[in-house]
Amino acid sequence: MITTRLAIPADAERLARLRWDFRTELRLDPTPPPHTWEEFQVEMLAFLTEAFASSSWVIWLAEEDGQITANLYIRRIRKVPNPAHFMVEIGYVTNVYCIPERRNQGVGDQLMQAAQEWAKAEGLELLFLWPSKRSVPFYLRHGFRKENAILEFLIEGD
Numbered sequence: 001m002i003t004t005r006l007a008i009p010a011d012a013e014r015l016a017r018l019r020w021d022f023r024t025e026l027r028l029d030p031t032p033p034p035h036t037w038e039e040f041q042v043e044m045l046a047f048l049t050e051a052f053a054s055s056s057w058v059i060w061l062a063e064e065d066g067q068i069t070a071n072l073y074i075r076r077i078r079k080v081p082n083p084a085h086f087m088v089e090i091g092y093v094t095n096v097y098c099i100p101e102r103r104n105q106g107v108g109d110q111l112m113q114a115a116q117e118w119a120k121a122e123g124l125e126l127l128f129l130w131p132s133k134r135s136v137p138f139y140l141r142h143g144f145r146k147e148n149a150i151l152e153f154l155i156e157g158d
Contacts, residue, residue: 002107004114007059007071009052014068015059016044022097026132058091058118062098062111070098070107072115074127091119093129112142 007015020040024033033040051057055076062070075092082088093115098108119127130150131139140146 001064002069002110003063004110005061005063006118007052007061009049011059011061011068012045012048012052015048015071016041018068018071018097018099019044019095021099022095025100058115060111060115060118062107064102064107069102070096070111072096072111074115074119076124079125089122089124091124091127093127096129096135108138109142112138116142 020037035043051059058074058076060072060074061068072093073095075094077090077092079088079090096108096112098111116127127144128148129139129144131144
């Protein structure tokens with residue numbers, strides 16, 4: 001049975017591993033990542049410590065038999081106040097990942113539904129994300145729309 005819940009600090013080690021798996025799975029370059037798992041783990045655990053201490057990040061989990069099988073992160077962003085609404089937030093959805101052996105079995109659907117219900121209950125104005133081409137049908141099924149064109153300015157490093 002799949003259950004969904006908000007992550008807690010005790011989940012940090014598993015969340016770090018899921019993030020590593022997610023990003024290394026996406027790599028098109030066959031060479032190893034520039035950082036080791038151990039280096040990444042230190043950085044990710046520091047990020048999660050800060051995220052759990054703040055109300056800016058919300059992390060949703062899907063579990064089965066006590067094992068985390070999927071996660072979804074939402075960054076809460078307060079909009080600039082306007083004359084009609086002083087306190088409005090939107091949510092940036094990112095790092096949506098399900099372990100390969102549990103894909104296409106409804107895990108992501110349950111996780112997304114839980115996150116959307118939470119966002120409605122919290123009064124967020126909208127959720128937005130940048131999907132991969134492969135994930136677009138999933139998000140469209142969950143009510144996301146391709147209506148707004150996002151322009152970006154890429155700041156390149158050295």
